[in-house]
Amino acid sequence: MEVGMLPISASKRGKLLAAGYTSLRSISRASASQLATDIEVSEDEACEILKYASQTSALDRSIGNSNTSNLYGGQTAWTMLNEEKFNTRITTSCVDLDNILGGGITCKEVTELGGVPGIGKTQIGIQLAVNVQIPLEYGGLGGKAIYIDTEGSFMVERVLQIAEACIEDMPEYSHHFHNNVQDCEVKMHPNSILENIFYFRVCSYTEQIALVNYLDKFIEEHKDVKIIIIDSVTFHFRQDFDDMALRTRLLNEMALKLMKLARKFCLAVVLLNQVTTKYIEGSYQLTLALGDSWSHSCTNRIILFWNGDERHAYIDKSPSLKSASAAYSVTTRGIRNSNSSCKRIKMV
Amino acid sequence: MQPENLLHQIHLPTQKCTVGCPLLDRCLGGGIPCNSITELVAENGTGKTQFCLQLVLYAQLPPSRGGLSASSLYIHTEYPFPFRRLRQLSRAFPLLPTPDHPVADPCDRVFVQGVYTADELVDALPKIELFLIHSKSRFPLRVIVIDSIAALFRSDFDNTGLDLRRRSSLFFKIAGGLKSLAKRFGLAVVVTNQVVDLIEGGNGNGVRVGNLGVLYSSGRRVAPALGLAWANCVNSRLFLSRHDDGADVDGSCSKSRRRISVVFAPHLPHSSSEFVITTEGVFGR
Structure with a gap:
């Protein structure tokens, strides 16, 4: 998507697309005043967009010339870097957590979240399923969510609670994104938030694998899905497996499929995992379940743990983020900043 | 495979089964939820x-x-099953005359099975x-109680790696089976x-799970049996604790203060309530 390359706000990008400006060429052909009326911005802003468009297309041409011999589908790291800048992120509603994650859960990547029972895995899952729907005008993605529940912990009454709080807090989000949104009042209803979560309850590992295989087709029909949450990826894989090699193969295959989905449809995949004890050098230590080979399967790994009476999230593995930890809390309104006075971000 | 319509569920929110006392129900957000496993630890x-x-x-x-118009299955693993107490409680229970059974005995709708x-x-x-x-009863089976799950696992397994792995695999198998039944038939499952x-300084069970950092009962520091693997198997965990007031040493009328707390639950904040046990039953206060 060429318009995605422009360094402009998500809402303007959305307006451009809505007005039919899909390619850079179509933008540069338009005059500033025309553009301004088409997408309802001031002429200054339109000029700025034109400037970016010509810059970006010049950049593009230079890349295009030097890389004519590229294999089909190949990309240079430079274009990928440019694309990554526009990788959208889904906020967790906890500012501290967003900060260490570079803005939230990244699209196009698989993120694994794990922790002991009661730490808030399901709560984060539900929060993300709601937050992905924050409209473009408010700096969100305006997408839909797929929620795959393997444990039965998804409670509609809780989703409703979080959705209502999210709608109430929406003006605050727009504030964060410095958007001018007085004129675009977006009315959202908690019911529509529920409608935009595709909920699947699976009761065995075969169902789970079948569903992951089917997702490609499902998302093809529902292109606006922007996040897949599996809560938890682990549960059905911890029973009835005598053949551990088979389990590893099945899990890896599933992870690969999910990763492909994330790339293909530019969506975020969040896998929730349980913890188990592992015997390391004479003592039992906590680690995420599913074994060592699984730990390679996810791009990012975030571990949730208790630090005193505070919940913390720690980035254990990520190709682009530095390891850091942040406190968060689970409130009636959902995931929020930890309210304790010691709001420090500890470097590890 | 089609996603479930969540909107449909708003009008019909997760059904809850009353525990028989409005105060306790309020603490539990309406009672014991259907379609999930609730664990009582004490x-x-x-x-x-x-x-x-x-x-x-x-x-x-x-x-x-607040009920489910349902009969229940009580799986007991510790002997004997307290028939007399059930009888006693059922006398305090408001009898429900139905058209075909003018005075139905509530004990008739409790199935008991020893395991x-x-x-x-x-x-x-x-x-x-x-x-x-195959059940076509007007009072379908909607509640399964397993009392207690721990007794099944406390003797047959050694403290070796192999046995522990076998044990946790069984946990997940049982929980998986129960959850899939709960989902299919809308059951409330209580274990x-x-x-x-x-023990201070001991390792293994010291992992913090849920809202309460440490669980105290009778002045001792305790942890739920069956470890972390089992904790992953249940949806909600409730902790019942007692604190004996040391005043009455003779034991004739030792007063215990009992309290129920939410350790973790997907739909509940941390809350707790004191309760008493009388001849008529369990009541919050």
Whole structure:
């Protein structure tokens, strides 16, 4: 998507697309005043967009010339870097957590979240399923969510609670994104938030694998899905497996499929995992379940743990983020900043 | 495969089964939720069984009064099953005259099954499924109580790596079976669990799980039995604790203060409530 390359706000990008400006060429052909009326911005802003468009297309041409011999589908790291800048992120509603994650859960990547029972895995899952729907005008993605529940912990009454709080807090989000949104009042209803979560309850590992295989087709029909949450990826894989090699193969295959989905449809995949004890050098230590080979399967790994009476999230593995930890809390309104006075971000 | 319509569920929110006391129901957000496993953790003599007995009686109430209009299955692993106590509670229970049974005995709608080992419980699951499929009763089976799950696992397994792995695999198998039944037939599943004492400096059970950093009962530091693997298997965990007021040393009328707390639950914040056990049943206060 060429318009995605422009360094402009998500809402303007959305307006451009809505007005039919899909390619850079179509933008540069338009005059500033025309553009301004088409997408309802001031002429200054339109000029700025034109400037970016010509810059970006010049950049593009230079890349295009030097890389004519590229294999089909190949990309240079430079274009990928440019694309990554526009990788959208889904906020967790906890500012501290967003900060260490570079803005939230990244699209196009698989993120694994794990922790002991009661730490808030399901709560984060539900929060993300709601937050992905924050409209473009408010700096969100305006997408839909797929929620795959393997444990039965998804409670509609809780989703409703979080959705209502999210709608109430929406003006605050727009504030964060410095958007001018007085004129675009977006009315959202908690019911529509529920409608935009595709909920699947699976009761065995075969169902789970079948569903992951089917997702490609499902998302093809529902292109606006922007996040897949599996809560938890682990549960059905911890029973009835005598053949551990088979389990590893099945899990890896599933992870690969999910990763492909994330790339293909530019969506975020969040896998929730349980913890188990592992015997390391004479003592039992906590680690995420599913074994060592699984730990390679996810791009990012975030571990949730208790630090005193505070919940913390720690980035254990990520190709682009530095390891850091942040406190968060689970409130009636959902995931929020930890309210304790010691709001420090500890470097590890 | 089609996603479920969540909107449909708003008008019909997760059904809850009253535990027989409005105060306790409020603490639990309406009662014991259907489609999930709720665990009651407590040391002996705190009131786990009392809770469960009361639940299977009140499940028979119509939905308008917080019940499920349902019969229940009580799987007991510790002998003997407290028939007398159930009888006693049922006398305090408001009898419900139905058109065809003017005075139905509430005990008629409680099925009791003894189970001795974990394997027996695994074998019982398909039988329960068959029963659920073929049951055409006006009071369908909607509540399953397992009292207690810990007793099944506390003797047959050694503390070796192999046995522990076998044990946790069984946990997940049982929980998986129960959850899939709960989902298919809208069951409320309640399991009770015992506690183990935590020894200072000992490792293994010291992992913090849930809202309460440390669990205290009778002045001792305790942890739920069966460890972390089992904790992953349940949806909600409730902790019942007792604190004996040391004033009465003779033991003739030793007063215990009992308290129920939410350790973790997907739909509940951390909350707790004191309760008492009387001849008539379990009541919050």
